[in-house]
Amino acid sequence: MAHAGLADERTSFIRFAQTHKFVTFFGILVPLAVFAVFVGYPIVFTIYLSFFDWNGMAAEKTFVGLQNYRYLLLSDKYFYTALLNNVKWVGVTLSFPVLLGLIIAYGLRSRIIPVPALIRTVIFFPVTMSLISVGLMFLLILNPLFGAFDAILQSIGLGSLVMEWFGDYRIALYTLAVVSGWAFTGMPMILYFAGLGDVPKETFDAARIEGAGHFRMLTQVAVPQLRPVTAVVVMLTLFESLRAFDLVAVMTKGAPFGSTNVLGYLVYLESFWNSRFGYGATLSVAILVISILMATFVMKKLMKGAFDV
Secondary structure, eight states, X not given: OHHHHHHHHHHHHHHHHHHXXXXXXXXIIHHHHHHIIIIIHHHHHHHHHTTEEOOSSOSSOEEOTTHHHHHHHHTOHHHHHHHHHHHXXXXXXXXXXXXXXXXXXXXXXXXXXXXHHHHHHHHHGGGGSOHHHHXXXXXXXTOTXXXXXXXXXXXXXXXXXXXXXXXXXXXXXXXXXXXXXXXXXXXXXXXXXHHHHTSOHHHHHHHHHTTOOHHHIIIIIIHHHTHHHHHHHHHHHHHHHHTOOHHIIIIITTOSTTXXXXXXXXXXXXXXXXXXXXXXXXXXXXXHHHHHHHHHHHHHHHHTTXXXX
16 A cells, blocks of 8 residues: 555656646756755765865876775874874764754644743754854853853852863864754754654653653653654664864864864865865765765664555
8 A cells, every 4th residue: 555655756746847847947947956966975075085185286186096095094103093082082973962852842842941932042043143153152151260161160068079070081083072062952852842743642641641640751752753753763863973173173272182173174184284185075075975974874763664555
């Protein structure tokens, strides 16, 4: 039955496209052309450039075949350090903004949180901000000499928790990841808020009649119903983590001792500081492959059976 329904939808779409050629042209072909020019071509050219040695200035590029990839996998210790830092970054951003966004969305939907429209706007507002602005703002807030955060800790008797947030190699990366998570929390919140609106109200009512509290309704009723939304949220979070660059460039520049260097910033260093555009392209291809593998894994794990009726 499901296959028959899909076949009917496909047939009706083809019939619509044949009848409304103007809509088909501007609704499908034009967006595809824009995507091919501004996304497809840069990806193809980056892959092409990864097989060359080029400093970005010379008229000729030197073909080196798989040499860049061989160096990446066998000799570049900075790549593996940056990759490990990205994995740590992913761990923080999956456990902090995603979970917090889900809790806030549930609180807004269940009216636990007052003035939901205002709170929703306040939480989502950082998503609209440039990460450059966010980085500069938190450089002031977490400044060890006059930062507001350390001053608050000292005023409430928690001065022992004051640290060199960006100067201690043990915590600098996690500080950046938390700042990134703070700016990103609004995205999972708004997606979960919309997803909770599609969960039948009767489902929550039945759980409430059976004596379920908010924790059980969130974990045993809402979360299973939100698997498709969770898949989207996790993928967006993964991509956001893998392309981390702005905060590192503004706040630490990979310091201290390379402990905050991530893949995106490594691409910048190799391309524009070391003038190795070919190898920078190789790193970009590696990020693309890692993103595809992670997205495939997430889709298989979280979307399996999500639409079973």
